[in-house]
Amino acid sequence: MPKLAIHGGPPAKTKPFPVWPIFDEREREALKEVLESRVWWRTPGTKTLAFEQEFASYHQAKHGIAVTNGTHALEVALAALGIGAGAEVIVPNATFVATASAALFAGALPVLVDVSADSYCIDPELAEAAITENTKAIIAVHMGGRPADLDQLTAVAEKHGIALLEDAAHAHGSEWRGRKVGAFGIGGTFSFQASKTMTAGEGGMIISDDDDFERLARSTHDCGRLPGRWFYDHFVYGSNYRLSEWQGAVLLAQLTRLDEQTARRHANGRLLDRLLSELPGITPQSHDSRITRNGQYAYIFHYDKRAFASVPTDRFVEALEAEGIPTQAPYPPLHKLDLFTSGAYRDRLSGAQARANHEFLNDAFPNSQREAWETVWITQNALLGDEEDMGEIAAAIRKIGENARDLL
Ligand SMILES: *Cc1c(COP(=O)(O)O)cnc(C)c1O
Numbered sequence: 001m002p003k004l005a006i007h008g009g010p011p012a013k014t015k016p017f018p019v020w021p022i023f024d025e026r027e028r029e030a031l032k033e034v035l036e037s038r039v040w041w042r043t044p045g046t047k048t049l050a051f052e053q054e055f056a057s058y059h060q061a062k063h064g065i066a067v068t069n070g071t072h073a074l075e076v077a078l079a080a081l082g083i084g085a086g087a088e089v090i091v092p093n094a095t096f097v098a099t100a101s102a103a104l105f106a107g108a109l110p111v112l113v114d115v116s117a118d119s120y121c122i123d124p125e126l127a128e129a130a131i132t133e134n135t136k137a138i139i140a141v142h143m144g145g146r147p148a149d150l151d152q153l154t155a156v157a158e159k160h161g162i163a164l165l166e167d168a169a170h171a172h173g174s175e176w177r178g179r180k181v182g183a184f185g186i187g188g189t190f191s192f193q194a195s196k197t198m199t200a201g202e203g204g205m206i207i208s209d210d211d212d213f214e215r216l217a218r219s220t221h222d223c224g225r226l227p228g229r230w231f232y233d234h235f236v237y238g239s240n241y242r243l244s245e246w247q248g249a250v251l252l253a254q255l256t257r258l259d260e261q262t263a264r265r266h267a268n269g270r271l272l273d274r275l276l277s278e279l280p281g282i283t284p285q286s287h288d289s290r291i292t293r294n295g296q297y298a299y300i301f302h303y304d305k306r307a308f309a310s311v312p313t314d315r316f317v318e319a320l321e322a323e324g325i326p327t328q329a330p331y332p333p334l335h336k337l338d339l340f341t342s343g344a345y346r347d348r349l350s351g352a353q354a355r356a357n358h359e360f361l362n363d364a365f366p367n368s369q370r371e372a373w374e375t376v377w378i379t380q381n382a383l384l385g386d387e388e389d390m391g392e393i394a395a396a397i398r399k400i401g402e403n404a405r406d407l408l
Contacts, residue, residue, distance in 0.1 A: 003403050006322035012396035013324025017389060020381035021199050026256060030249035040245050042066075043222075048248030052205070054255055055190075058173075061183035061207035063214040066243040066251075067221050070169045070191025073204035074102035076241055077189055078137070080217035081163050083108050085350045087136040092122035093333050094368040095141045099167050100334050104348040108136070112335055112360055118286035120300060120371045121148035128156045130360070134353075137163040142171035142181055144377070145197070145265075145295035146285055150176045150184045157185055165189070170297030172197045173262035178292045182207045187217075192247070195328070197261065197295055197380055198254040200247035265296035265383040268390050272299055272383075275394035281307025282397060285375075298328060299378040302370070309404035313374055316400060319407055323396035326379045333368035335361050 005011040034040060034047060042048045048066050056064030067073050083089060089103040093112040100110035113126040120143040127138050138157055140148040148166075157164035164185025168174070172190060174181045182188030187210065190196075192203030206221075208214050216236065219226055224238035273284045281304040287294070303313050311319075317327055339345050340361055346354050378393065400407075 002406075004319055004322070004400065004406055005324070006319045007406060011322065011324040012399050013392050015389065015392070017326065017382045018384040020379075020384075021194070022257065022384075023250075023253070026253035027250050030253050031246060034245045034249045042242045042245060042248065045245040045248065047245045047252060048243050051248040051252045051255065054252065055205055056207045058255065058258070059180040059182045059188075059207050061180075061188075062209045062211075063207060063218075065206045065214065065218050065221055066248060067204040067206065067241040068243060069202050070167075070189060070193060070196075070204040071098040071102060072221075072241045073189035073191070073206045074098055074139070074165075074167060075105050076217050076221050077165055077187055077206050078102055078106045078108070079220045079238075080213050081137060081165075081186065083136045086134060086353055088132060088134045090122075090127050090130050090135060090138040091334075092139075092141050092368075093335055093365045094120055094143070094331055094371040095167070095334065096169070096331060097334065097337065097339070098169075099139050099141055101339070103139075104345055107348055107350060109349060109353055109358070110334075111135070112363075112365070114363070114365045115143070115367045115371060117367045117370065118283070118302075119143065119146060119148070119288075120285060120367070120375070121146065122153070123367070124149050124152035124156055127153070128160070131156075131160050131162065135160070135162055137165055139165045139167050140185075141167045141169075142174055144285060144298040144300045145170045145174050146287075146300075147171065147174050147176040147181050147291055147294070149288075150181070151290070154184055169196065171295050173258050173293060174295040175291065175293040177290050183209045186210055186213055192251055192254075195379075197265075197297055198251060198258055200250040200254070203243055203247045203251060261384060262293060262295045265380060266293045268383045268385065268387075269294055269296045269299055271387060271390045272393060275390060276301055276397065279394065279397055279401060281305070281401065296383050297380055299380075299383055300330075300375050303374055303376050308401055309408060311404050311407045313376065315407050317376055319400050320376065320396060323399065325393055325396050326382055328377045328379050330372055330375045330377055332372050333365050335363070335365060335368075
Protein backbone atom coordinates (compact mmCIF):
# COMPACT_ATOMS: atom_id res chain seq x y z
CA MET A 1 0.00 0.00 0.00
CA PRO A 2 1.60 3.33 -1.04
CA LYS A 3 1.49 5.87 1.74
CA LEU A 4 2.66 9.00 -0.09
CA ALA A 5 0.07 10.74 -2.28
CA ILE A 6 2.64 11.10 -5.05
CA HIS A 7 2.56 7.28 -5.28
CA GLY A 8 -1.24 7.06 -5.18
CA GLY A 9 -1.78 7.07 -1.42
CA PRO A 10 -4.44 9.28 0.22
CA PRO A 11 -3.31 12.95 0.47
CA ALA A 12 -2.60 14.34 3.95
CA LYS A 13 -4.75 17.39 3.17
CA THR A 14 -8.44 16.60 2.93
CA LYS A 15 -10.13 19.97 3.52
CA PRO A 16 -9.46 22.51 0.70
CA PHE A 17 -7.61 25.77 1.46
CA PRO A 18 -9.32 29.13 0.77
CA VAL A 19 -9.03 30.05 -2.93
CA TRP A 20 -7.29 33.23 -4.06
CA PRO A 21 -8.24 35.90 -5.03
CA ILE A 22 -11.09 36.52 -2.62
CA PHE A 23 -13.95 38.81 -3.68
CA ASP A 24 -17.60 39.43 -2.90
CA GLU A 25 -20.35 41.98 -3.50
CA ARG A 26 -17.94 44.79 -2.57
CA GLU A 27 -15.84 44.28 -5.72
CA ARG A 28 -18.93 43.59 -7.85
CA GLU A 29 -20.67 46.79 -6.71
CA ALA A 30 -17.52 48.89 -7.05
CA LEU A 31 -16.95 47.75 -10.64
CA LYS A 32 -20.58 48.38 -11.53
CA GLU A 33 -20.36 51.86 -10.04
CA VAL A 34 -17.30 52.71 -12.16
CA LEU A 35 -18.96 51.26 -15.25
CA GLU A 36 -22.13 53.27 -14.86
CA SER A 37 -20.33 56.47 -13.87
CA ARG A 38 -18.63 56.45 -17.30
CA VAL A 39 -15.50 57.74 -15.55
CA TRP A 40 -13.04 54.94 -16.28
CA TRP A 41 -9.72 56.72 -16.01
CA ARG A 42 -7.87 58.08 -13.09
CA THR A 43 -7.51 61.75 -13.79
CA PRO A 44 -11.12 62.88 -13.29
CA GLY A 45 -11.93 59.80 -11.19
CA THR A 46 -12.48 59.33 -7.46
CA LYS A 47 -11.74 55.63 -6.83
CA THR A 48 -7.99 55.52 -7.42
CA LEU A 49 -7.59 58.83 -5.61
CA ALA A 50 -9.49 57.49 -2.59
CA PHE A 51 -7.51 54.25 -2.72
CA GLU A 52 -4.19 56.14 -2.63
CA GLN A 53 -5.27 58.03 0.45
CA GLU A 54 -6.68 55.01 2.28
CA PHE A 55 -3.75 52.73 1.45
CA ALA A 56 -1.19 55.34 2.54
CA SER A 57 -3.07 56.13 5.72
CA TYR A 58 -3.41 52.42 6.59
CA HIS A 59 0.38 52.20 6.21
CA GLN A 60 0.85 55.27 8.42
CA ALA A 61 2.33 57.27 5.53
CA LYS A 62 1.45 60.77 4.36
CA HIS A 63 1.31 60.17 0.60
CA GLY A 64 0.29 57.41 -1.78
CA ILE A 65 0.73 57.31 -5.57
CA ALA A 66 -1.02 54.47 -7.36
CA VAL A 67 0.79 53.16 -10.45
CA THR A 68 0.37 50.44 -13.06
CA ASN A 69 2.39 47.74 -11.24
CA GLY A 70 5.06 47.08 -8.63
CA THR A 71 7.90 47.19 -11.16
CA HIS A 72 6.80 50.63 -12.32
CA ALA A 73 6.50 51.72 -8.68
CA LEU A 74 10.23 51.00 -8.28
CA GLU A 75 11.07 52.73 -11.58
CA VAL A 76 9.09 55.86 -10.70
CA ALA A 77 10.59 55.95 -7.18
CA LEU A 78 14.15 55.75 -8.55
CA ALA A 79 13.36 58.47 -11.10
CA ALA A 80 12.01 60.68 -8.31
CA LEU A 81 15.28 60.13 -6.41
CA GLY A 82 17.17 61.42 -9.44
CA ILE A 83 18.95 58.10 -9.89
CA GLY A 84 20.46 57.69 -13.35
CA ALA A 85 23.64 57.01 -15.30
CA GLY A 86 26.70 56.29 -13.18
CA ALA A 87 24.75 55.68 -9.98
CA GLU A 88 24.84 52.45 -7.98
CA VAL A 89 21.85 50.97 -6.18
CA ILE A 90 22.40 48.22 -3.60
CA VAL A 91 19.86 45.40 -3.87
CA PRO A 92 19.58 41.91 -2.37
CA ASN A 93 20.67 39.07 -4.64
CA ALA A 94 17.62 37.02 -3.59
CA THR A 95 14.52 38.81 -4.88
CA PHE A 96 12.30 39.15 -7.92
CA VAL A 97 14.22 40.60 -10.88
CA ALA A 98 12.26 43.88 -10.74
CA THR A 99 14.19 45.08 -7.68
CA ALA A 100 17.38 45.07 -9.77
CA SER A 101 15.95 45.73 -13.24
CA ALA A 102 14.37 48.98 -12.01
CA ALA A 103 17.90 50.28 -11.33
CA LEU A 104 19.00 49.19 -14.82
CA PHE A 105 15.94 50.87 -16.32
CA ALA A 106 17.16 54.09 -14.71
CA GLY A 107 20.59 53.53 -16.31
CA ALA A 108 22.12 52.72 -12.91
CA LEU A 109 24.05 49.65 -11.74
CA PRO A 110 22.29 47.30 -9.32
CA VAL A 111 25.00 46.12 -6.91
CA LEU A 112 23.96 42.69 -5.66
CA VAL A 113 24.65 41.75 -2.05
CA ASP A 114 23.84 38.58 -0.19
CA VAL A 115 20.92 38.10 2.19
CA SER A 116 21.10 36.94 5.82
CA ALA A 117 21.16 33.17 6.34
CA ASP A 118 17.84 32.78 8.14
CA SER A 119 15.75 35.85 7.26
CA TYR A 120 16.51 35.81 3.49
CA CYS A 121 16.37 39.63 3.67
CA ILE A 122 19.29 41.88 2.67
CA ASP A 123 22.22 41.63 5.09
CA PRO A 124 22.68 45.19 6.45
CA GLU A 125 26.41 44.72 7.08
CA LEU A 126 27.07 43.51 3.54
CA ALA A 127 24.92 46.38 2.24
CA GLU A 128 27.04 48.88 4.17
CA ALA A 129 30.27 47.28 2.95
CA ALA A 130 29.09 47.66 -0.68
CA ILE A 131 28.63 51.45 -0.43
CA THR A 132 30.89 53.52 -2.69
CA GLU A 133 30.97 57.20 -3.62
CA ASN A 134 28.49 56.38 -6.43
CA THR A 135 25.91 54.67 -4.21
CA LYS A 136 22.61 56.53 -4.17
CA ALA A 137 20.23 54.06 -2.57
CA ILE A 138 19.66 50.72 -0.87
CA ILE A 139 16.51 48.79 -1.78
CA ALA A 140 15.40 46.40 0.97
CA VAL A 141 12.95 43.60 0.20
CA HIS A 142 10.70 42.33 2.98
CA MET A 143 11.00 38.72 1.93
CA GLY A 144 7.76 36.79 2.11
CA GLY A 145 6.30 39.65 4.18
CA ARG A 146 9.01 39.43 6.85
CA PRO A 147 10.42 42.94 7.34
CA ALA A 148 14.15 43.32 6.72
CA ASP A 149 16.12 44.74 9.69
CA LEU A 150 14.78 48.27 9.44
CA ASP A 151 16.72 49.48 12.52
CA GLN A 152 20.08 48.68 10.96
CA LEU A 153 19.10 49.65 7.42
CA THR A 154 17.77 53.10 8.36
CA ALA A 155 20.95 53.68 10.43
CA VAL A 156 23.23 52.69 7.52
CA ALA A 157 21.32 54.87 5.06
CA GLU A 158 21.40 57.88 7.41
CA LYS A 159 25.09 57.45 8.25
CA HIS A 160 26.08 57.44 4.56
CA GLY A 161 23.52 59.99 3.35
CA ILE A 162 21.86 57.63 0.88
CA ALA A 163 18.20 56.75 0.35
CA LEU A 164 16.54 53.66 1.78
CA LEU A 165 13.70 52.42 -0.42
CA GLU A 166 11.54 49.51 0.72
CA ASP A 167 10.37 47.07 -1.94
CA ALA A 168 7.31 46.02 0.03
CA ALA A 169 5.72 43.98 -2.77
CA HIS A 170 5.39 41.10 -0.26
CA ALA A 171 4.58 43.14 2.79
CA HIS A 172 1.17 44.82 2.68
CA GLY A 173 0.24 45.33 6.32
CA SER A 174 3.56 44.03 7.73
CA GLU A 175 4.82 45.88 10.82
CA TRP A 176 8.18 46.62 12.40
CA ARG A 177 7.98 47.69 16.05
CA GLY A 178 4.24 48.34 15.69
CA ARG A 179 4.57 50.56 12.63
CA LYS A 180 3.51 49.52 9.12
CA VAL A 181 6.39 49.10 6.67
CA GLY A 182 6.90 51.28 3.58
CA ALA A 183 7.89 54.70 4.91
CA PHE A 184 10.84 53.92 7.20
CA GLY A 185 13.19 55.35 4.59
CA ILE A 186 12.38 57.77 1.76
CA GLY A 187 9.49 55.55 0.66
CA GLY A 188 8.23 52.13 -0.22
CA THR A 189 6.68 50.36 -3.17
CA PHE A 190 3.92 47.74 -3.32
CA SER A 191 2.50 45.43 -5.98
CA PHE A 192 -1.09 44.35 -6.55
CA GLN A 193 -0.24 41.64 -9.08
CA ALA A 194 -2.42 38.52 -8.93
CA SER A 195 -0.30 36.55 -6.42
CA LYS A 196 0.09 39.41 -3.94
CA THR A 197 -1.92 39.74 -0.73
CA MET A 198 -4.19 42.41 -2.26
CA THR A 199 -4.83 42.32 -5.96
CA ALA A 200 -6.52 43.83 -8.97
CA GLY A 201 -4.65 41.48 -11.32
CA GLU A 202 -2.05 44.20 -11.79
CA GLY A 203 -1.31 47.42 -9.94
CA GLY A 204 1.26 49.17 -7.78
CA MET A 205 1.73 51.88 -5.15
CA ILE A 206 4.44 54.19 -3.86
CA ILE A 207 4.09 55.55 -0.32
CA SER A 208 6.19 58.20 1.39
CA ASP A 209 6.21 60.85 4.11
CA ASP A 210 8.47 63.14 2.08
CA ASP A 211 6.73 66.03 0.27
CA ASP A 212 9.47 66.68 -2.31
CA PHE A 213 9.83 63.01 -3.22
CA GLU A 214 6.05 62.69 -3.49
CA ARG A 215 5.76 65.69 -5.81
CA LEU A 216 8.42 64.35 -8.16
CA ALA A 217 7.10 60.80 -8.11
CA ARG A 218 3.55 61.95 -8.73
CA SER A 219 4.65 64.15 -11.60
CA THR A 220 6.81 61.38 -13.12
CA HIS A 221 3.88 58.94 -13.04
CA ASP A 222 1.64 61.43 -14.87
CA CYS A 223 3.68 62.61 -17.87
CA GLY A 224 5.49 65.29 -15.87
CA ARG A 225 2.29 67.11 -14.93
CA LEU A 226 1.62 68.75 -11.56
CA PRO A 227 -1.69 68.51 -9.70
CA GLY A 228 -3.86 71.58 -10.17
CA ARG A 229 -1.84 72.84 -13.14
CA TRP A 230 -2.94 72.98 -16.79
CA PHE A 231 -3.26 69.57 -18.43
CA TYR A 232 -0.75 70.41 -21.16
CA ASP A 233 1.89 71.81 -18.85
CA HIS A 234 4.71 69.32 -18.28
CA PHE A 235 7.34 70.17 -15.69
CA VAL A 236 9.66 67.17 -15.55
CA TYR A 237 10.41 64.16 -17.73
CA GLY A 238 7.74 61.58 -17.01
CA SER A 239 5.62 58.89 -18.54
CA ASN A 240 2.14 57.44 -18.09
CA TYR A 241 2.11 55.07 -15.12
CA ARG A 242 -1.45 55.85 -13.99
CA LEU A 243 -3.68 53.16 -12.48
CA SER A 244 -7.19 52.87 -13.94
CA GLU A 245 -10.40 53.47 -12.02
CA TRP A 246 -11.34 49.79 -12.40
CA GLN A 247 -8.31 48.76 -10.43
CA GLY A 248 -8.67 51.56 -7.90
CA ALA A 249 -12.25 50.44 -7.22
CA VAL A 250 -11.30 46.77 -6.81
CA LEU A 251 -8.34 47.65 -4.58
CA LEU A 252 -10.48 49.85 -2.33
CA ALA A 253 -12.66 46.78 -1.75
CA GLN A 254 -9.61 44.52 -1.24
CA LEU A 255 -8.21 46.96 1.32
CA THR A 256 -11.28 46.49 3.54
CA ARG A 257 -10.13 42.87 4.15
CA LEU A 258 -6.39 43.45 4.45
CA ASP A 259 -6.18 43.98 8.20
CA GLU A 260 -8.18 40.89 9.10
CA GLN A 261 -6.37 38.77 6.50
CA THR A 262 -2.87 39.84 7.54
CA ALA A 263 -3.74 39.27 11.22
CA ARG A 264 -4.85 35.74 10.31
CA ARG A 265 -1.79 34.99 8.19
CA HIS A 266 0.51 36.33 10.89
CA ALA A 267 -1.13 34.18 13.57
CA ASN A 268 -1.08 31.09 11.36
CA GLY A 269 2.55 31.82 10.46
CA ARG A 270 3.56 31.82 14.13
CA LEU A 271 1.58 28.62 14.70
CA LEU A 272 3.44 27.01 11.77
CA ASP A 273 6.74 28.28 13.27
CA ARG A 274 5.95 26.24 16.40
CA LEU A 275 4.66 23.17 14.57
CA LEU A 276 7.39 22.99 11.93
CA SER A 277 10.27 23.71 14.34
CA GLU A 278 9.56 20.31 15.86
CA LEU A 279 10.13 18.52 12.55
CA PRO A 280 13.65 17.26 11.81
CA GLY A 281 15.29 19.10 8.90
CA ILE A 282 12.78 21.98 8.80
CA THR A 283 13.79 25.50 9.89
CA PRO A 284 11.20 28.28 9.48
CA GLN A 285 12.35 31.69 8.17
CA SER A 286 13.54 33.54 11.27
CA HIS A 287 11.02 35.60 13.18
CA ASP A 288 12.13 38.59 15.27
CA SER A 289 10.34 40.10 18.26
CA ARG A 290 10.52 43.53 16.55
CA ILE A 291 8.23 42.15 13.83
CA THR A 292 4.82 42.86 15.27
CA ARG A 293 3.10 41.63 12.13
CA ASN A 294 4.25 39.62 9.15
CA GLY A 295 1.82 39.94 6.22
CA GLN A 296 3.09 36.53 4.98
CA TYR A 297 3.07 36.83 1.22
CA ALA A 298 4.44 33.31 1.56
CA TYR A 299 5.41 30.99 4.39
CA ILE A 300 9.09 30.18 3.87
CA PHE A 301 11.10 27.40 5.51
CA HIS A 302 14.53 25.89 5.00
CA TYR A 303 14.59 22.23 3.96
CA ASP A 304 17.60 20.14 4.96
CA LYS A 305 17.55 17.08 2.74
CA ARG A 306 19.82 15.20 5.16
CA ALA A 307 16.78 14.69 7.39
CA PHE A 308 14.82 13.40 4.36
CA ALA A 309 17.05 10.55 3.12
CA SER A 310 18.83 13.10 0.83
CA VAL A 311 15.68 13.67 -1.27
CA PRO A 312 16.36 16.85 -3.33
CA THR A 313 14.27 19.95 -2.62
CA ASP A 314 12.33 19.81 -5.91
CA ARG A 315 11.36 16.17 -5.30
CA PHE A 316 10.22 17.06 -1.75
CA VAL A 317 8.13 19.91 -3.20
CA GLU A 318 6.47 17.55 -5.70
CA ALA A 319 5.58 15.19 -2.87
CA LEU A 320 4.26 18.11 -0.76
CA GLU A 321 2.09 19.38 -3.63
CA ALA A 322 0.72 15.86 -4.09
CA GLU A 323 -0.25 15.83 -0.40
CA GLY A 324 -2.40 18.91 -1.15
CA ILE A 325 -0.11 21.72 0.09
CA PRO A 326 0.25 24.55 -2.48
CA THR A 327 3.73 25.97 -3.00
CA GLN A 328 5.40 28.58 -5.16
CA ALA A 329 8.97 28.63 -6.45
CA PRO A 330 11.65 30.55 -4.52
CA TYR A 331 13.64 33.15 -6.46
CA PRO A 332 16.78 32.02 -8.28
CA PRO A 333 19.74 34.22 -7.27
CA LEU A 334 19.90 37.28 -9.53
CA HIS A 335 23.62 36.86 -10.34
CA LYS A 336 22.76 33.54 -12.05
CA LEU A 337 20.16 35.08 -14.38
CA ASP A 338 21.05 35.31 -18.08
CA LEU A 339 20.59 39.06 -17.74
CA PHE A 340 23.79 39.13 -15.65
CA THR A 341 25.76 36.08 -16.84
CA SER A 342 25.47 37.08 -20.52
CA GLY A 343 26.47 40.68 -19.83
CA ALA A 344 23.19 41.94 -21.34
CA TYR A 345 22.66 44.17 -18.29
CA ARG A 346 25.56 46.32 -19.49
CA ASP A 347 23.42 47.57 -22.39
CA ARG A 348 21.56 49.75 -19.88
CA LEU A 349 24.77 51.30 -18.48
CA SER A 350 26.94 54.03 -19.94
CA GLY A 351 30.43 55.51 -19.73
CA ALA A 352 33.07 53.89 -17.55
CA GLN A 353 30.40 51.96 -15.64
CA ALA A 354 29.40 50.01 -18.76
CA ARG A 355 32.96 48.77 -19.23
CA ALA A 356 33.96 48.27 -15.59
CA ASN A 357 34.61 44.87 -14.09
CA HIS A 358 31.66 44.28 -11.76
CA GLU A 359 33.53 42.08 -9.31
CA PHE A 360 30.49 41.38 -7.11
CA LEU A 361 29.09 39.11 -9.85
CA ASN A 362 31.83 36.59 -8.98
CA ASP A 363 30.79 36.37 -5.32
CA ALA A 364 29.55 33.04 -3.97
CA PHE A 365 26.35 34.49 -2.40
CA PRO A 366 25.93 31.43 -0.14
CA ASN A 367 22.72 32.61 1.52
CA SER A 368 21.02 33.55 -1.76
CA GLN A 369 21.90 30.06 -3.01
CA ARG A 370 20.44 28.63 0.19
CA GLU A 371 17.25 30.65 -0.41
CA ALA A 372 17.06 29.55 -4.04
CA TRP A 373 17.73 25.84 -3.75
CA GLU A 374 16.92 24.87 -0.16
CA THR A 375 13.77 26.77 0.78
CA VAL A 376 10.12 25.85 0.30
CA TRP A 377 7.42 28.53 -0.05
CA ILE A 378 3.81 27.80 0.92
CA THR A 379 1.43 30.18 -0.84
CA GLN A 380 -0.37 32.90 1.12
CA ASN A 381 -3.90 31.56 0.55
CA ALA A 382 -3.00 28.49 2.65
CA LEU A 383 -2.30 30.82 5.59
CA LEU A 384 -5.86 32.14 5.36
CA GLY A 385 -7.01 28.72 6.59
CA ASP A 386 -7.66 27.74 10.21
CA GLU A 387 -5.62 25.96 12.90
CA GLU A 388 -6.66 22.58 11.57
CA ASP A 389 -5.23 23.53 8.16
CA MET A 390 -1.89 24.45 9.78
CA GLY A 391 -1.90 21.11 11.58
CA GLU A 392 -2.46 19.37 8.26
CA ILE A 393 0.51 21.21 6.68
CA ALA A 394 2.73 19.98 9.49
CA ALA A 395 1.27 16.46 9.20
CA ALA A 396 1.98 16.39 5.44
CA ILE A 397 5.65 17.30 6.01
CA ARG A 398 5.97 14.79 8.85
CA LYS A 399 4.45 12.09 6.63
CA ILE A 400 6.94 12.82 3.83
CA GLY A 401 9.79 12.72 6.36
CA GLU A 402 8.69 9.32 7.65
CA ASN A 403 8.42 7.92 4.11
CA ALA A 404 11.29 9.83 2.48
CA ARG A 405 13.05 6.66 1.28
CA ASP A 406 10.08 5.91 -0.96
CA LEU A 407 10.94 9.07 -2.94
CA LEU A 408 14.41 7.89 -3.92
C1 LIG B 1 5.83 41.19 -7.44
C2 LIG B 1 7.12 41.85 -7.11
C3 LIG B 1 7.56 43.02 -7.77
C4 LIG B 1 6.94 43.56 -9.01
O1 LIG B 1 5.61 43.73 -8.98
P1 LIG B 1 4.74 43.65 -10.35
O2 LIG B 1 3.45 44.27 -9.91
O3 LIG B 1 4.61 42.21 -10.69
O4 LIG B 1 5.42 44.44 -11.38
C5 LIG B 1 8.70 43.66 -7.30
N1 LIG B 1 9.40 43.16 -6.28
C6 LIG B 1 9.04 42.02 -5.65
C7 LIG B 1 9.87 41.55 -4.50
C8 LIG B 1 7.90 41.32 -6.06
O5 LIG B 1 7.56 40.19 -5.46
